[in-house]
Amino acid sequence: MDLVLNAEEQAFQTQVREFLATKMPPEIQERVRLAPSYVPKEYTGRWQQLLYEQGWGAPGWPVEYGGTGWNAMQKYIYDAEYQAADCPRQSPFGISMVGPVICAFGTDAQKEQHLGPIIRGEKFWCQGYSEPDSGSDLASLSTRAVANGDDYVINGHKIWTSHAHHADWMFCLTRTDPDCKPQEGISFILIDMSTPGITVKPIISIDGHHYLNEVFFDDVRVPVANRIGEENKGWTYAKFLLGHERTGIAGVGKSKRKVERLKDIAGVELDGGQSVLSDPSFRARISQAEVALQAVEFTQLRILAQEKAGQPPGPEASTLKIGGTQVEQTLNELMIEAIGNYAAPFPADAQDMERNEPPIGPAHGVGLMQERLLRRAATIYGGSNEIQRNIIAKAVLEL
Numbered sequence: 311m312d313l314v315l316n317a318e319e320q321a322f323q324t325q326v327r328e329f330l331a332t333k334m335p336p337e338i339q340e341r342v343r344l345a346p347s348y349v350p351k352e353y354t355g356r357w358q359q360l361l362y363e364q365g366w367g368a369p370g371w372p373v374e375y376g377g378t379g380w381n382a383m384q385k386y387i388y389d390a391e392y393q394a395a396d397c398p399r400q401s402p403f404g405i406s407m408v409g410p411v412i413c414a415f416g417t418d419a420q421k422e423q424h425l426g427p428i429i430r431g432e433k434f435w436c437q438g439y440s441e442p443d444s445g446s447d448l449a450s451l452s453t454r455a456v457a458n459g460d461d462y463v464i465n466g467h468k469i470w471t472s473h474a475h476h477a478d479w480m481f482c483l484t485r486t487d488p489d490c491k492p493q494e495g496i497s498f499i500l501i502d503m504s505t506p507g508i509t510v511k512p513i514i515s516i517d518g519h520h521y522l523n524e525v526f527f528d529d530v531r532v533p534v535a536n537r538i539g540e541e542n543k544g545w546t547y548a549k550f551l552l553g554h555e556r557t558g559i560a561g562v563g564k565s566k567r568k569v570e571r572l573k574d575i576a577g578v579e580l581d582g583g584q585s586v587l588s589d590p591s592f593r594a595r596i597s598q599a600e601v602a603l604q605a606v607e608f609t610q611l612r613i614l615a616q617e618k619a620g621q622p623p624g625p626e627a628s629t630l631k632i633g634g635t636q637v638e639q640t641l642n643e644l645m646i647e648a649i650g651n652y653a654a655p656f657p658a659d660a661q662d663m664e665r666n667e668p669p670i671g672p673a674h675g676v677g678l679m680q681e682r683l684l685r686r687a688a689t690i691y692g693g694s695n696e697i698q699r700n701i702i703a704k705a706v707l708e709l
């Protein structure tokens with residue numbers, strides 16, 4: 311694959327860059343800079359609306375439902391520019407996960423009801439997969455859906471459900487047949503979060519924020535018409551969704567932005583009267599992280615080249631998840647080291663724009679510890695890195 315962008319690709323890159331630089335409302339950009347993981351729903355929705363108006367609301371969807379029809383290289387350029395531009399992350403659950411599933415397997419009524427509100431940023435979704443006893447071994451899940459007339463009656467308990475407290479809808483894996491092989495008795499059901507019998511309980515994460523939840527279902531009645539595809543075939547749709555979850559998982563653009571920020575911070579923070587950046591050993595560690603990041607980027611480009619040649623990403627895409635999340639965590643650690651003791655006080659409300667007290671320590675330190683603590687989970691969510699290594703061992707190295 312030619313890694314140098316051709317003239318057409320460069321023009322596309324300029325168009326994306328200009329759009330992101332000029333259309334982002336300043337208050338949203340400031341919020342993203344302060345607290346990238348805690349951008350309020352109103353801001354994410356407004357930004358999604360602007361992307362939709364530009365025709366870029368859901369690049370990965372088929373064109374007939376609002377997708378852009380971009381080729382793999384254009385998608386790569388767009389993702390890289392997007393991640394590097396301090397834009398709010400698009401809500402992944404609607405756009406990247408359930409949207410493509412509805413496009414591919416939904417009924418006309420489901421497409422009519424859901425696709426528009428997702429792409430316009432009007433309705434938010436959450437992902438009801440994990441349970442207290444089913445995480446990596448997801449197929450063992452036990453939340454039960456029992457058919458009763460035109461409804462399913464759902465009972466069970468989901469956990470680690472990101473943004474369930476903001477979500478209008480959940481896409482949920484439920485067990486509809488307990489008497490067959492685990493993967494064969496699962497159905498993929500869309501649940502309106504305002505349905506009676508649903509209780510959402512917060513889990514406050516180590517960074518002091520409310521992002522995660524437990525969700526309890528007590529005799530929740532959901533129309534059978536909300537099931538995606540065939541009963542007991544939910545695992546097929548869940549696997550299709552995971553393929554889409556991989557998009558941009560390496561976070562190369564985001565980490566490049568972090569490298570810039572790290573250098574800025576290390577350039578002004580002092581250690582023994584000298585800037586942290588002037589310390590050769592610190593600089594060497596930044597270089598190591600940059601080299602690792604470049605390796606991830608090249609791997610991503612190799613996988614893209616395969617995609618361009620008509621071959622879908624194979625199990626080797628797991629290396630992107632591992633490499634990308636490790637680099638991100640290293641960069642977070644280095645930023646913490648660079649600001650030194652000022653990383654220690656990290657009041658959760660320091661990231662609130664309404665807060666009227668000055669930050670404890672330098673302004674560029676606000677949110678760094680929260681980000682570092684939250685992203686410790688990056689090697690767990692989206693399929694833990696240990697599981698990714700198992701995939702590589704079995705499916706790539708054939709061990």
Ligand SMILES: Cc1cc2nc3c(=O)[nH]c(=O)nc-3n(C[C@H](O)[C@H](O)[C@H](O)COP(=O)(O)OP(=O)(O)OC[C@H]3O[C@@H](n4cnc5c(N)ncnc54)[C@H](O)[C@@H]3O)c2cc1C
Pocket residue numbers: 436437438439440442443444445446447469470471472473522687690691692693694695696697700
């Ligand atoms: C911040 C965050 C957000 C999340 N958001 C969501 C969400 O929105 N929706 C949702 O459904 N879930 C969500 N999850 C859950 C996430 O998908 C699970 O945490 C993940 O799949 C791991 O499952 P588990 O926590 O049950 O750990 P376990 O599966 O119990 O694993 C525990 C440890 O054992 C290791 N392990 C397990 N099995 C193996 C094996 N076979 N070989 C080697 N090592 C193994 C794991 O890597 C891990 O280190 C989120 C998790 C986090 C941390």
